[in-house]
Amino acid sequence: MSVLKKFPLFQGLAEDELKIIADTMTLKKYKSKAIIFLEEDKAGTIFFILEGAIRIFKSNPVGKEVTLALLFKGDFFGETGMITGGKRTAGAEALEPSLLMGLARKKFIEILKSHGELSFKLLQEVSWRLIQTNEQLEALVSQDLQGRVKECLHRYQGFKLTHQEIANIVGASRESVSRALCRLQESGEIEYANKKFTVRCDPDHSK
16 A cells, blocks of 8 residues: 555545555566557556656557657556557557556556546646646657757666667667767767766756
8 A cells, every 4th residue: 555655646545545546556577578469459458657768659550669668666557548548659669677566457446436536636737747748759850869859868867778678669670779879979969878977067957
C-alpha cells in the first residue's frame, strides 16, 4: 500500500481502498529491451513503474520507430484504450531492467467509477502528456536537428540516452544525431560525463 501512495494518481484514497487495489495488482519484472506490449495489442492492463524506464513508441508507415515519451519511476502507462476496451495506440519497451505493477482493465474501470477524483487526475495526466506530444511534434517541424537534440537532452536531463535512442526521439538517423552531438559539444552547449549528456546552457535558452 505504501508503494501506491507514491503515485499521484492514488493520492487521497483511504488505506482500505489502497489495500483493495494493491491486492488485485500483479508484479512483473522486465529485462532491458523487453517489449511490454505492441501497437494494436488489446488494451487489458494499465502499468505503474516501480523501477526502471519505459519507452513509448510508434512505427511510421515505412517501419521506422519514433519515440513518443520516456517514462520513469512513479509514472504509469497503458491507459489509452482501457476505457473503451480497444487496442493499444502505441508500443511500450523497457529501456532498462524494470519492475512494474499491473492493474487489470475490469478493476481499473471499477475504481474510476467509484472515485471521481481519480478520474480527474487521470484526465489531467493524459492532457499533460498530450501537451508534451504536441510540443515534441512542433519541435520536429520548427527546429533544426541541433535544436531538437538539445531539447531532447534537456527534457530527459540526467538519464543515459544512446545516440540511437536520441535519434528515435528527434526523428533523425543515428549518424546525423552523432554529428549534431559533436557540434553541440564543440560549441560548449552540452557536455558528456559519466556516460550522460548534459545541457550546459540555461533551460530558458535550451531550445
